[in-house]
Amino acid sequence: DVKVTQSSRYLVKRTGEKVFLECVQDMDHENMFWYRQDPGLGLRLIYFSYDVKMKEKGDIPEGYSVSREKKERFSLILESASTNQTSMYLCASSVVSYEQYFGPGTRLTVT
Amino acid sequence: AQRVTQPEKLLSVFKGAPVELKCNYSYSGSPELFWYVQYSRQRLQLLLRHISRESIKGFTADLNKGETSFHLKKPFAQEEDSAMYYCAPPYFKLIFGTGTRLQVFP
Numbered sequence: 645d646v647k648v649t650q651s652s653r654y655l656v657k658r659t660g661e662k663v664f665l666e667c668v669q670d671m672d673h674e675n676m677f678w679y680r681q682d683p684g685l686g687l688r689l690i691y692f693s694y695d696v697k698m699k700e701k702g703d704i705p706e707g708y709s710v711s712r713e714k715k716e717r718f719s720l721i722l723e724s725a726s727t728n729q730t731s732m733y734l735c736a737s738s739v740v741s742y743e744q745y746f747g748p749g750t751r752l753t754v755t
Numbered sequence: 756a757q758r759v760t761q762p763e764k765l766l767s768v769f770k771g772a773p774v775e776l777k778c779n780y781s782y783s784g785s786p787e788l789f790w791y792v793q794y795s796r797q798r799l800q801l802l803l804r805h806i807s808r809e810s811i812k813g814f815t816a817d818l819n820k821g822e823t824s825f826h827l828k829k830p831f832a833q834e835e836d837s838a839m840y841y842c843a844p845p846y847f848k849l850i851f852g853t854g855t856r857l858q859v860f861p
Contacts, residue, residue, distance in 0.1 A: 686853030743789055746799040
């Protein structure tokens with residue numbers, strides 16, 4: 645079974661803090677993705693990576709950055725957290741043009 | 756951008772009723788679409804993919820190129836089908852549909 649794990653299930657941070665969300669997959673997938681999931685808005689792609697050190701912006705990259713130093717790990721960074729970044733964050737991985745495998749999600753609250 | 760549209764945010768039916776969750780796509784070429792499902796407190800997971808033409812948990816989805824649709828159907832809904840359903844293309848810059856919440860009442 646493909647395993648995609650995320651470092652935290654729940655996270656509470658203060659406005660202005662730098663936040664790191666970590667994602668690890670164990671199936672040697674080339675592609676990794678970060679989404680945020682909000683009621684009524686569905687899944688919105690923040691960033692994706694198709695190889696180590698390679699990244700591309702998704703639909704809503706503003707306020708976020710990413711890092712992929714190793715194939716199995718993809719980090720999402722909120723440089724200065726704001727309340728409008730309170731959301732559920734989902735990480736996923738895939739082989740090119742195949743189904744995505746999702747992590748359990750991190751519910752981030754920014755106060 | 757390659758995009759799919761799910762026009763309904765919420766679909767409510769009674770147990771045993773037929774269900775159809777709508778998905779339309781807006782890109783050209785040979786589409787290959789997926790349906791994902793998220794049950795309460797579980798991770799998002801693949802339900803079925805167009806190319807395999809399979810039936811999973813009684814659900815089927817037929818690609819209609821003329822209508823550019825990939826609707827998800829089940830003849831008799833069950834309470835355990837209550838979940839969020841997302842339609843998605845598999846291309847590089849995936850853009851998921853906004854999702855449809857299916858509620859099946861007893």
